[in-house]
Amino acid sequence: MTSAETGRRQDGPAGTGHVPAGAAGEAQDxxxxxxxxxxxxxxxxxxxxxxxxxxxxxQQFMVGAVLGYGMTFxxxxxxxxxxxxxxxxxxxxxxxxxxxxxxSTSVLARWSGFGRKGSAAVGMLVALSLAGWFGVQxxxxxxxxxxxxxxxxxxxxxxxxGVVVTVISVHGFSVMxxxxxxxxxxxxxxAGWSVVDVLVGHSLDDLLTGAPPGPALSLAExxxxxxxxxxxxxxxxxxxxxxxxxxSDVVKQTLLGVTLGQYLIGLTAxxxxxxxxxxxxxxxxxxxxxxLGTLILVTAxxxxxxxxxxxSALATVNSIDVLFGRRVPRRSVTLVIGAAGTALSAVGMxxxxxxxxxxxxxxxxxxxxxxIAEYYVVRRYRAGLExxxxxxxxxxRLPDWLPLSLVCWATGxxxxxxxxxxxxxxxxxxxxxxxxxxxxxxxRHRRNPPARQDALPDRLxxxxx
Numbered sequence: 001m002t003s004a005e006t007g008r009r010q011d012g013p014a015g016t017g018h019v020p021a022g023a024a025g026e027a028q029d030x031x032x033x034x035x036x037x038x039x040x041x042x043x044x045x046x047x048x049x050x051x052x053x054x055x056x057x058x059q060q061f062m063v064g065a066v067l068g069y070g071m072t073f074x075x076x077x078x079x080x081x082x083x084x085x086x087x088x089x090x091x092x093x094x095x096x097x098x099x100x101x102x103x104s105t106s107v108l109a110r111w112s113g114f115g116r117k118g119s120a121a122v123g124m125l126v127a128l129s130l131a132g133w134f135g136v137q138x139x140x141x142x143x144x145x146x147x148x149x150x151x152x153x154x155x156x157x158x159x160x161x162g163v164v165v166t167v168i169s170v171h172g173f174s175v176m177x178x179x180x181x182x183x184x185x186x187x188x189x190x191a192g193w194s195v196v197d198v199l200v201g202h203s204l205d206d207l208l209t210g211a212p213p214g215p216a217l218s219l220a221e222x223x224x225x226x227x228x229x230x231x232x233x234x235x236x237x238x239x240x241x242x243x244x245x246x247x248s249d250v251v252k253q254t255l256l257g258v259t260l261g262q263y264l265i266g267l268t269a270x271x272x273x274x275x276x277x278x279x280x281x282x283x284x285x286x287x288x289x290x291x292l293g294t295l296i297l298v299t300a301x302x303x304x305x306x307x308x309x310x311x312s313a314l315a316t317v318n319s320i321d322v323l324f325g326r327r328v329p330r331r332s333v334t335l336v337i338g339a340a341g342t343a344l345s346a347v348g349m350x351x352x353x354x355x356x357x358x359x360x361x362x363x364x365x366x367x368x369x370x371x372i373a374e375y376y377v378v379r380r381y382r383a384g385l386e387x388x389x390x391x392x393x394x395x396x397r398l399p400d401w402l403p404l405s406l407v408c409w410a411t412g413x414x415x416x417x418x419x420x421x422x423x424x425x426x427x428x429x430x431x432x433x434x435x436x437x438x439x440x441x442x443x444r445h446r447r448n449p450p451a452r453q454d455a456l457p458d459r460l461x462x463x464x465x
Contacts, residue, residue: 027040028172028331029329029330029331030172030173030314030330031102031242032104032313032314032317032318032330033107033317033318033321033327035101035102035103035242035388035389036102036103036242036243037102038245040243041243041244041245042173042177042243042244042245043245044244044245044249044252044253046177046243047177047240047241047243047244047249047253048249048252048253048256048257049177049180049181049184050176050177050180050240050303050307051240051253051254051257051258052180052184052253052256052257052260052261053180053183053184053187053303053304054230054233054257054261054303054304054307055230055233055257055258055261055262055265056184056187056188056257056260056261056264056265057265057300057301057303057304058140058281058296058297058300058301058304059229059230059304060229060261060262060265060266060269061191061265061268061269061272061281061300062269062279062281063225063226063229063266063269064076064080064265064266064267064268064269064270064272064273064281065269065270065272065273065278065279065280065281065284066217066225066273066279067079067080067217067222067225067226067266067269067270067273068212068269068270068271068272068273068274068279069212069213069214069273069274069277069278069279070212070214070215070216070217070221070222070279071212071216071217071219071222071270072209072210072211072212073207073208073209073210073267073270073271073274075217075219075222076222076266076267076270077267078219078222078223079219079222079223079225079226080222080226080262080263080266080267082223082226082227083222083223083224083225083226083227083262083423084226084258084259084262084263086223086227086423086426087226087227087230087231087234087258087262088254088255088258088259090231090234090235090368090372090429091233091234091237091254091258092250092251092254093372093376094234094235094237094238094241094368094371094372095237095238095240095241095244095250095254096241096247096250096251097112097238097371097372097375097376098237098238098239098240098241098242098244098250099238099241099242099244099245099246099247099249099250100247100389101238101242101385101388101389102242103238103242104238104239104242104311104314104315104318105122105126105235105236105237105238105239105311105314105315105371106119106120106122106123106126106314106315106318106319107119107314107318108238108371108375109122109123109367109371110322110398111374111381111384111385111398112370112371112374112375112381113370113371113373113374113375113378113402113404113405113408113436113440114367114370114371114402114405115398115399115400115401115402115405116322116398116399116400117322117323117400117401118400118401118402118405118406119318119322120318120319120322120323122315122367123315123316123318123319123322124315124316124319125360125363125364125367126232126235126236126311126312126315126364127312127313127315127316127319127337128360129232129312129357129360129361129364130232130236130308130309130311130312130315131308131309131312131337131340131341132341132350132353132356132357133308133357134165134305134308134309134312134337134338134341135340135341135342135344135345135349135350135353136345136350136351136353136354136357137301137304137305137308138158138161138162138165138301138305138341138342138345138350139154139158139345139348139350139351140297140301141157141158141161141297141298141301141305142154142155142157142158142161142345142346143157144294144297144298145157145160145161145294145297145298148291148294149294154346154348155346155347155348158342158345158346159342159346161301161302161305161342161345162338162339162341162342162343162345162346163338163342164302165302165305165306165309165338166309166334166335166338166339166342168302168306169306169309169310169313169334169338170331170334170335170338172310172330172331173243173310176306176307176310179302179303179306180303183299183302183303184299184303186295186299187296187299187300187303190292190295190296190299191265191268191296191300193292194292194296195268195271195272197292198272198275198276198284199271199272199275202275207271207274207275210274212273212274213273213274213277213278214273214277214278214279220422220423223423224423224424224425226262226266227423227425227426228361228423228424228425230258231361231364231365231368231425231429232361232364234368235364235365235367235368236307236311237250237254239307239310239311239314240307269281272284309334309337309338309341310334312337313330313333313334313337314330316333316337317330317333320333362413362416362417362424362428363409363413365412365413365416365425365426365428365429365432366408366409366411366412366413366416366428366429366431366432367409367432368429368432369408369412369428369429369430369431369432369433369434369436370405370408370409370412370432370433370436372429372433373408373432373433373434373436373437373440374405374436374440377437377440377441378436378437378440378441378444380440380444404436404439404440404443405436407435408431408432408435408436408439409432411431411432411435412427412428412429412431412432412433412435413428414431415427415428415430415431415432416428416431419431
């Protein structure tokens, strides 16, 4: 490891306070702490395929099956529509900030409401959440492979799955893009084949108009499931969109990816829930299709789990940088987190963290509300960030903590957890956004009052003398 990679905090051209590792070193590290330069950006299609891969995952199948088990098809369409629109707004706003600044979520948080150490807190929350979900999904992969190929124990499959995904994530965005090129079409083809196999013999009219086979879900409950399933992905949008070339790319890929992912996968799963009369989508597909279902499981998990690990590593790198003044390579951090998540899933411990992960998940949505409020409304550091795009460093004299963000963070989390009306995840985002925007604008107005406009005199002085 070079001194540039682990150097102590010094002034650097990217404004992150580090000795620059050089263009090659930054590229190899996927610009974990520095803005992604224009020449390192990717085509719209390369990023869009990965976005679609995120929102067309097995998780969307599970959500759709739950909706189909407890709602009519029409109500499920409404729930998916409302939840998708709300997600798209948050995803686009976060994603546009990412493409403009070229920064990951946790690094962007330094100049978007949280300060240096506040961004480390955001990073630790994200790192813990996504690393945990990496382990949980790797455990699902291992269980599915063991059920199909019983000759190997679950822990062996967990090791295989964890190693493969870790290797992909270590190599970064370019290899993850190629992985998406392969797994997304494969997933869609295999899932389509399996869906046809399950739906054969069922009347489409009965599936579209029939009553739900399970206990009824309200429209609010259904919308909550849709919005809550991807809210962490919406928060982490800058991790991906910093590789886009223009804001319009973010809008296109979000509208296309989220809409198709939610409707194509979600509504298909609704029909499966009606046809099979169960919400167990894993059992529906793997049980009816054998090898086909197992391959679906593999492709679905690989194309989402590499991003769980990748974003977790980015957030960890930022937290270590802020808290200890040390720059650690993203690849090394990815290896450590991947090894830990793989080991936990191999010994069966990852599943026990699901409840804990869902609990700390209420802390994620308010972060998006605060970042959006600061970046688009309060704009305390926007001038400095805009100067940085033209080769000048972002503001270096950042506060460690911004008390306002901590108060708004807590308020949003409480609103999401205890407010009965509405959608919890959206309540959390809106509450944090509204409070931060209102107080932030008031404080900015007090610090920088508008210049006084003196009244013109009744008559101009005589200058002829």
